[in-house]
Amino acid sequence: MVFNNHSSISVPDEFLEHKNYVFNLLKSTVQNGENNSALLIGPRGSGKTLLINSVLADLEAVCDFEKDYVVIKLHGFFQTDDRIAIQEITRQLFLEEETAGRAFGSFSENLNFLLDSLKMADRKKAKSIIFIMDEFDQFCQHKNQTLLYNLFDVCQSAQAPMAVIGLTCRMDAISLFEKRVRSRFSHRQIYLLVKPDFTRYTETFVNLLQLVRAPPGLKPIYVRSWDKSIKDLAQDPLVEGTLKKLFNLNPKLRLLQNILLVAVCRLGKNHPFLSSKDIVSAIESQTTDCKTLQLAGLSVLELQLLLCMKYLDKIYFGEPCNYEMAFYEYTKQMKSSSMQKFDRQIAMKAMEHLETLELIRPVEGVSCSKVQKEFVVYHILITSEQLTAALSKYPNLPTEVKQLADTCL
Amino acid sequence: MEINSRKENLKAEIPHREQQIEILVDIIQSNALPPFLYVYGHTSTGKSLVVQRVIESVERVQYAAIHCIECLSPRFLYESVLEQLGSQERCDNANDFARYLKQLSDTRPICIVLDKAERMRDLSDGMIIPTLTKIPEFTGLNICIVLISEIPFEKFRCGTGSLDPIQIFFPQYSKEEILDLLMKECPQPEHSSLYQTYLSMILGVFLVACRDFCELRYIAAQHWEAFMEPIHSGEIDKTQSVKLWRHLEPKLRSSLNQVYVRGPDACGTQIGLKMELPFFSKFLIIAAYLASYNPARYDRRLFVKAKEGRKNKDKGLKSLKKQKLHNAARLMGPKVFPIDRLMAIFYSIVEERVTPSLNIFVQISTLVSLKLITHTGSAAMFQGVPKYRCNAGYDLVRSLARTVNFELGRYLYDTTV
Numbered sequence: 001m002v003f004n005n006h007s008s009i010s011v012p013d014e015f016l017e018h019k020n021y022v023f024n025l026l027k028s029t030v031q032n033g034e035n036n037s038a039l040l041i042g043p044r045g046s047g048k049t050l051l052i053n054s055v056l057a058d059l060e061a062v063c064d065f066e067k068d069y070v071v072i073k074l075h076g077f078f079q080t081d082d083r084i085a086i087q088e089i090t091r092q093l094f095l096e097e098e099t100a101g102r103a104f105g106s107f108s109e110n111l112n113f114l115l116d117s118l119k120m121a122d123r124k125k126a127k128s129i130i131f132i133m134d135e136f137d138q139f140c141q142h143k144n145q146t147l148l149y150n151l152f153d154v155c156q157s158a159q160a161p162m163a164v165i166g167l168t169c170r171m172d173a174i175s176l177f178e179k180r181v182r183s184r185f186s187h188r189q190i191y192l193l194v195k196p197d198f199t200r201y202t203e204t205f206v207n208l209l210q211l212v213r214a215p216p217g218l219k220p221i222y223v224r225s226w227d228k229s230i231k232d233l234a235q236d237p238l239v240e241g242t243l244k245k246l247f248n249l250n251p252k253l254r255l256l257q258n259i260l261l262v263a264v265c266r267l268g269k270n271h272p273f274l275s276s277k278d279i280v281s282a283i284e285s286q287t288t289d290c291k292t293l294q295l296a297g298l299s300v301l302e303l304q305l306l307l308c309m310k311y312l313d314k315i316y317f318g319e320p321c322n323y324e325m326a327f328y329e330y331t332k333q334m335k336s337s338s339m340q341k342f343d344r345q346i347a348m349k350a351m352e353h354l355e356t357l358e359l360i361r362p363v364e365g366v367s368c369s370k371v372q373k374e375f376v377v378y379h380i381l382i383t384s385e386q387l388t389a390a391l392s393k394y395p396n397l398p399t400e401v402k403q404l405a406d407t408c409l
Numbered sequence: 410m411e412i413n414s415r416k417e418n419l420k421a422e423i424p425h426r427e428q429q430i431e432i433l434v435d436i437i438q439s440n441a442l443p444p445f446l447y448v449y450g451h452t453s454t455g456k457s458l459v460v461q462r463v464i465e466s467v468e469r470v471q472y473a474a475i476h477c478i479e480c481l482s483p484r485f486l487y488e489s490v491l492e493q494l495g496s497q498e499r500c501d502n503a504n505d506f507a508r509y510l511k512q513l514s515d516t517r518p519i520c521i522v523l524d525k526a527e528r529m530r531d532l533s534d535g536m537i538i539p540t541l542t543k544i545p546e547f548t549g550l551n552i553c554i555v556l557i558s559e560i561p562f563e564k565f566r567c568g569t570g571s572l573d574p575i576q577i578f579f580p581q582y583s584k585e586e587i588l589d590l591l592m593k594e595c596p597q598p599e600h601s602s603l604y605q606t607y608l609s610m611i612l613g614v615f616l617v618a619c620r621d622f623c624e625l626r627y628i629a630a631q632h633w634e635a636f637m638e639p640i641h642s643g644e645i646d647k648t649q650s651v652k653l654w655r656h657l658e659p660k661l662r663s664s665l666n667q668v669y670v671r672g673p674d675a676c677g678t679q680i681g682l683k684m685e686l687p688f689f690s691k692f693l694i695i696a697a698y699l700a701s702y703n704p705a706r707y708d709r710r711l712f713v714k715a716k717e718g719r720k721n722k723d724k725g726l727k728s729l730k731k732q733k734l735h736n737a738a739r740l741m742g743p744k745v746f747p748i749d750r751l752m753a754i755f756y757s758i759v760e761e762r763v764t765p766s767l768n769i770f771v772q773i774s775t776l777v778s779l780k781l782i783t784h785t786g787s788a789a790m791f792q793g794v795p796k797y798r799c800n801a802g803y804d805l806v807r808s809l810a811r812t813v814n815f816e817l818g819r820y821l822y823d824t825t826v
Contacts, residue, residue, distance in 0.1 A: 049546075075543070075547050077503060077536065077539060077540040077543050077547075078502075078503045078504040078507055078540065078543075078547060079504055080502060080503065080504070080533075080536075084502055084504045084505075087504075088504055091508075252573065254572060254573050255573050258443065258573060258574070258575045261436065261439075261443055261575060262432065262575060265431075265432050265435035265436060265439075266435075268413075269413075285576075285578075286575065286576055290449065290561030290562060290563065290576070290578070291561055291563075293561075293578050293580065294451070294560075294561060296580070296581070297450070297451045297454075297580060297581025297620065298581075298620070299616065299617060299618055299619050299620045300617045300618075301617055301618045301619075322740075322741075322742060324739060324740045324741075324742070325740045325741075328740055339617075340614070340617055342617075342618055342665070343665065346618050346665060349618075349619075350618065350619075356559065357451075357559060357560055358527075358560045358564055371742065371800075372742070372743075372800055372802060374742070374802070375741075375742030375743070395583060395584075396584075
């Protein structure tokens, strides 16, 4: 089974300019000891991390990593407060032993000590530090934004050569800063905005599937014919059509990767090449509406209750309804039918099941302990299209329920 | 080929889940694990079992399986994952967790399986799932996070940052599949054809209400003895399935409540008979019920003891009932009433003269602490008239009324008229 991971996606052409900019920024920090700070802003999956990683790789080629600079990578999800962050910084600077016996009064003291110890290593010229802060907006949630304040403060007052690069998906990241932090920030913002482009999307589709580094054990002739089959696949009108649909739905590459992985999983000895059907069914399996699938697994009673609630929702213009109302509606429907009728208790259990599946949701603000559970009001979270789709696929659906659905929806 | 034999073994072990086993084995087999898998489907459709058996069958993967009900805080989650992976470190934040994962002595790829993942959404401000899904990227390790849940993934999308998972859906078993699965657990293999007729009877009654395999298995186990009884005693021959059905059906129907709901039948009556309340307390509950479910403007008509004029006015009530049945109090739930109204109704329905004393009011607060009546509006506790709402159901109140020989029906406006 073959799957080329991230490695085959390169930084898109339109970001090369940004890349050079960031690269020069970091280079001047490392070589000339300048202080810089910048924010990379772009939506999720736009390639921020990819860009920074490729910049760092290029930098390594130009400068001496051992001697000239240190990279500290922080991540907003993991360093959830400043204490953890400073520990992590210490660790990444390999200064744990130096700080082990010391007690620090304040955060800035701690940070300055770390910076000083870097200086001591070489008195003439201090090592530059590059901070890469992923999920930058999370750092703004920290108490008093101490970490950010201190980093930017060092940056601005040129105490030690360093660069702070933040990566975030929030367009309003600057407005999250406190005033004192904002005034110390360089206000360099780099926007990475992707224009969705279908031809590039299909190119990536081909790139992801092609065997760039053929793994050992595969015959070259297979590799060649595989690559050719992938190119043909991209031309296939059926695949192209579904890809287009997928692209219009969600152009993220991550989703495409997932889908291709599912498709590639179907390969085997008897089925050595991908067919257009594999791709289409993989896309289907990852993009079908989950709620419709779930509805298909409900019992008839549960579906009837949902239909009743939907009906009440319709006649009361979206007002929430409670169990009693739904059950009353249910008994009314069942009066003239030959179907098996159920008691309140059993209908209640069905209703509770619907709640655990979160197909219906109790209205907020009504605490459940104060009201009997029969009178807790619910909003229904299913659209009539989802119900119709699920009912049309339901095996052996009683005709009464079908008729009920026709009147309700 | 080894992979194929593995798949075949698993498929033989877990029937009717071929597609899911196929895809899971392929994914877990691959050299680079995907960072995030989301497995979902109804209860007891074999999600956890399949995931666990598949991962176990792949030797080059180590795994930790956690039930999220056990995790009150992220700390429990992190520590038990680390423990299962052979690390004894204490850990209460994501940063340390990621660090310890990097330091593990065992360098095989890791699968972290989280069952009942919907429970995790509330932990640490909802950031735990985005954080976990970022671990593979952050640590650079070959880790796969597998979430197992009943609800669709869209319910997990709160805030920001979580990856898009590969979704694997486990569909509900069809009727034939359930029958087949239940047949595998036949208690007496010598009666297997009989067991099949028995099962189709059971499914005929219960499948409309419930498609949960575990529930059905429990129900099937409960009634087998009752079904076999007449056959053993020789009353009915085992070929007469119609007779057997007639014998079993009433039992099944009557047991729908006890067995399926697993509670005493018609809870309200039972509790009402068992509950020993003071005489006046019972009347207070009844009064509270009447106050909650009758509109205040009909109080005069219902409770004024003078008989004259009542007949004429009944007509008005009748037309009202026709008008809006939907808005009947029974459907909308109890209304709030001030204490004055409760006391007025109370004095009117109690036959003997009661002096308004502290005792009565103490009983009200007892009922509040029993949650039979709730006090509403906490802010207005010490100012204005205290307001209450009846919290007892119709069944309970009716059975209470019977114990004190009170005709509840006469005083309810939607039954009297």
